[in-house]
Amino acid sequence: MSVPTQLGDAAPPRVGPRVTYRGTAYPAEVVARGAAYEIFSGVELPGFEWAPRPGAPLPWRRFVHATEVTAVHDGPGPADEEPDAPLLVPLHRDRTWSQVQELTQQPSAAGDPVLATLRTSAVVRRGTRMVKVLSARQLAGHVRGLLPHGFCHREHDVAHLRTPSALAVLGTDGGSAQDVVYALRWRAVDPTDYDMPTGEGHRGLVELAAGDRIGAAVLGTGFAPSSTQVVPEFVTRDFADLPMPANATLVAYPAEGVEVVLYAYQAEQRGWLRMVGPRWRHLLATVPGISSEQEYVPIGEPAASTRLVGGYAGSEYEAVADLPGGFRVQALTRTGRYPVESVARRLRYARWRDVDCVVLREETGWLRLRLCRPGPEAVAATGAQCHERGVYETWAPAADVTDDRIVDLPYPL
Structure with a gap:
């Protein structure tokens, strides 16, 4: 006579590999080509959420970064491309990971050599997948032609953040938590396109008062503000726009913890091709001015910026x-x-009221400018308004700007 077993005692169905996390093996699914894993349990465990969904082997799940996994059994074969470098920092009994995480949140520790070692291990190379978390308003802007700019992150460092609540820490528009979070994902063209928001060059960002900014404060350590995560931040060089690479994607992360590709960028048509099927089109319901039934959204001629x-x-x-x-x-x-x-x-640079700016566009004798190095003095001098975290823009009479010039930044081939 067989005796029924409890759900936690039953052998869980296999799905993808099994990974060892904190000494226990779990069935798992690969996330972001092995940068993270979704692990499953048949019983409630600390840190696991009840989230049954079609295709999941067990109803309790948790997302963990690949660096938290000690072993992968029956995993996928070798990746078809070089993986991004993980964060590295020397740890010992007097310096635990929790202590390092706390250090990343202290502006006074910006020059600490331990943080410098950790921060420089986050390397952007040609082809690195970059991610910028978006609100519904920002998503609509990119569909209509906005280009990558401002704060962003390596996908490798945030691959384990897959739900709206987890991704909220990376938002740049200062909005409240939503039921779905969006993101722009693209491949870095060259590491010189990105800066670390640290050092003297970005001190002004740290000094901006709460009333002069949108989103979380910039700590100056090079890491996103978080009570639990260690996420290195990047900004586009001089906060300028970057050309949109071919095959960039706009994605959604609903509460189910899945990634839904909404649009893919078609470089030949300079537009976004809708990829999402009927099951997930409701994710576009709150995006202003965007119809979920549109097959193709053109963005017109290339941005002048x-x-x-x-x-x-x-x-x-x-x-x-x-x-x-x-x-x-x-x-x-x-x-x-x-x-x-x-x-x-x-791209085009100019200087107005002794403040360096990039020129976004020109209209009837006026220039739309974005500050290259935002800070209290630069914001006060130009009257620039904050549009998202770190991004300050203003209008200036074209006749009043100086050092107006076109600059070519070559890439090695």
């Missing part, structure tokens, strides 16, 4: 970053998409 230019056979062409493959000429036909021989990011 920045673009890639490539050289081929002695002529200059608009170029596209199609990573990890490389750079090619912007063309609608396959025969015209040949690789370029040189490539650079072109």
